[in-house]
Amino acid sequence: DQQVKQNSPSLSVQEGRISILNCDYTNSMFDYFLWYKKYPAEGPTFLISISSIKDKNEDGRFTVFLNKSAKHLSLHIVPSQPGDSAVYFCAASQIRQGGKLIFGQGTELSVKP
Amino acid sequence: DTGVSQNPRHKITKRGQNVTFRCDPISEHNRLYWYRQTLGQGPEFLTYFQNEAQLEKSRLLSDRFSAERPKGSFSTLEIQRTEQGDSAMYLCASSLGSTPYEQYFGPGTRLTVT
Numbered sequence: 001d002q003q004v005k006q007n008s009p010s011l012s013v014q015e016g017r018i019s020i021l022n023c024d025y026t027n028s029m030f031d032y033f034l035w036y037k038k039y040p041a042e043g044p045t046f047l048i049s050i051s052s053i054k055d056k057n058e059d060g061r062f063t064v065f066l067n068k069s070a071k072h073l074s075l076h077i078v079p080s081q082p083g084d085s086a087v088y089f090c091a092a093s094q095i096r097q098g099g100k101l102i103f104g105q106g107t108e109l110s111v112k113p
Numbered sequence: 114d115t116g117v118s119q120n121p122r123h124k125i126t127k128r129g130q131n132v133t134f135r136c137d138p139i140s141e142h143n144r145l146y147w148y149r150q151t152l153g154q155g156p157e158f159l160t161y162f163q164n165e166a167q168l169e170k171s172r173l174l175s176d177r178f179s180a181e182r183p184k185g186s187f188s189t190l191e192i193q194r195t196e197q198g199d200s201a202m203y204l205c206a207s208s209l210g211s212t213p214y215e216q217y218f219g220p221g222t223r224l225t226v227t
Contacts, residue, residue: 031214041223043119044204089156095214097169099144099161099213100146100161101148101214106155
């Protein structure tokens with residue numbers, strides 16, 4: 001039962017343009033949603049999170065949007081930079097379940113100069 | 114460096130051998146989580162601790178796996194009688210109890226079972 005899904009395994013964008021990464025979930029009880037970035041041979045790095053009671057959170061070039069009715073969230077990166085090239089994971093958490101993270105399969109972003 | 118550390122970074126072992134991994138969390142974090150990641154997948158939850166108490170174990174954690182956090186600081190994950198299917202990246206993360214979802218990950222231990 002895949003509760004968190006990232007349906008695009010890869011995405012390629014031009015430097016300076018917007019990158020939009022998408023994530024869908026099935027469990028309406030999730031309290032928080034997070035995005036992590038992962039380089040090869042390293043652990044995931046926390047990027048940004050959003051509470052289920054909000055619909056937008058922004059941090060510098062990164063903005064996360066949450067659409068609860070559609071059970072969908074997205075990460076926008078503007079402007080995209082070559083250093084953003086990595087695998088991005090969306091994750092969801094339920095406080096009552098100890099805060100453990102349920103991850104999607106990841107989307108590999110490639111930002112071309 | 115005050116981040117999460119894991120040792121060893123790589124481990125190659127023969128099938129049937131026992132292996133043990135160590136995780137040192139961020140010092141003020143009382144929550145510690147273990148995850149496993151295989152190629153092309155996101156990390157999957159294995160178990161977590163609040164201080165020294167192990168509060169949940171995933172169905173993925175067979176009886177060959179055991180985890181401890183004896184003094185509420187570092188944690189160890191042991192796999193007995195390793196199988197080739199155990200080959201994966203084992204990730205440790207820590208967080209504050211007040212914000213358990215905001216987890217900070219270590220670099221992982223890459224296990225290869227031959």
